[in-house]
Amino acid sequence: MSDSSSPLTRRAALSLLGATGVALALGRAAQAQEMPTSAPGQGTAPSFSGPGPLDTWNGLGPLIALPQKVPLIRLVDRPLLYETPRAYFQSPLTPASAFFVRSNLAIFPTDIDLNTWRLKIEGNVRTPQAFSLAQLTGEFEAVSVNAVMQCTGNSRSRFQPRRPGGQWGNGAMGCATWTGVRLRDLLQKAGVKSGSVQVQFQGLDQGPGAPGSGGAEYKKSLNLSDAVLDECIVAYAMNGQPLPLVNGFPVRLVVPGYFATYWMKTLSFIRILTKPDDNFWMVTAYQQPDNLKGTTTPEAVKAKKVKFRPVGSMPVRSFIVTPDDTVKAPAGLPLNIQGLALSGRGAVTKVEVSTDGGKTWKAARLGENLGKYAFRPWTFAWTPPKPGRYTLAVRATDASGAVQTDQPIWNPSGYLWNTIERQTLTVGQSG
Ligand SMILES: Nc1nc2c(c(=O)[nH]1)N[C@H]1C(S)=C(S)[C@@H](COP(=O)(O)O)O[C@H]1N2
Ligand SMILES: [Mo]
Secondary structure, eight states: OOOOOOSSOHHHHHHHHHHHHHHHHHHHHHHHHOOOSOOTTTTSSOOSSOOSSSOOSSOOOOEEOOTTSOOEEEEETTTTEEEOOGGGGGSSSOOGGGOOEEOSSSBOOSOOOTTTOOEEEEESBSSOEEEOHHHHHHHSOOEEEEEEEEOTTTTGGGOSSOOSSOOOOSOSEEEEEEEEEEHHHHHHHHOBOTTOOEEEEEOSOBOOOSTTSOOOSOEEEEETTOGGGGTOEEEEEETTEEOOGGGTTTOEEEOTTBOGGGSOTTOOEEEEESSOOOSHHHHTSSEEESSTTOOOOHHHHHTTOOOEEEOOBOOOEEEEEESOTTOEEETTSOEEEEEEEEOSSSOEEEEEEESSTTSSOEEOEEOOOOOTTSOEEEEEEEOOOSSEEEEEEEEEEETTSOBOOSOOOOOTTOOOOOOOEEEEEEEEOOO
């Protein structure tokens, strides 16, 4: 297995974060002093992620370190919602220590005894199984995939009208090299019997869930006919290291291309079902309008005209990582705009950047290809011609032909946001 793990070491990552904090403070002061009256690219297309006086790329919250983690942006504590700061997206693989954290139930295991922990396969199988971690690592072929995991509600804070739930900025996502055992190999060992329709996954966390929801156990299922099962990995390593406990130690399900809701942490039960799963987390939560973009209107929902279906694959998205809108760039000097793109519906094939708020677009240069499920880094070299405020924008296209638009997404749960990201940039006199 390649250890392409954290290009940022833990220490480097921390100092990077510190440096960003300083840049933020300085940048804001500079911006407040000089707001030029002429603003190229301003007032064109509507924007939902800026431009604004604050850097709204991330959600707002204090930086708090959970065990085994660097300080992350805490949105909520029980259950856990911790967002990854923008600075960590400067590389296409996210350090495990900086990976976002989200749990739907309030009681998460604080330690796991590997002497007694087992991954069970039960339900409609010929031979029920109970694998120890040593069996998983020793008796099955190890496979790896680079894949983005993104919360279904990533960027929910952009929704207008606003939706309840964690007000994520863009940091409820990350990409890692996941290593483990093919789900198919484990299922084969157990022998799926005829008459089976779904495979259900459950971890070790507990808690009442939302009041009256009946969602006290977090259980998610995939159809046995879903081709994604061929790609699923029961992962015991993340960037070549054991998973942090809050990210699912000792094993978690990896569902490449799908939203994180299926990526079960502390995976301990795999059940073969003979009837479709009708638990709260499958039929009530994690529903999107029954169209690819997952979008509708508040009026249509009120009129009960909307058909819903469980969420699945992630639509194409792209992000500007640097510069952020606290940077003051000198006119006439080359500037590297860079960021990441992702899609769960086919490889990212094109990234385009606009420096005039979305009026004109030019192709960015795609960086290292870590596989179709991974973040695709991109860079765009640009020399700002003259001082002023510019609006940068980025849009990506994937192999399915889907391209990001300015059309805002709306649905009752705040899912599947993939609208074009915008970012202001102040350009000053050089010299
Ligand atoms: N056991 C368990 N697995 C889970 C969840 C959970 O609540 N419990 N939440 C899911 C959701 S909604 C997300 S966004 C991701 C978060 O994974 P992370 O905490 O490693 O970032 O885990 C998924 N897997
Ligand atoms: Mo999530």
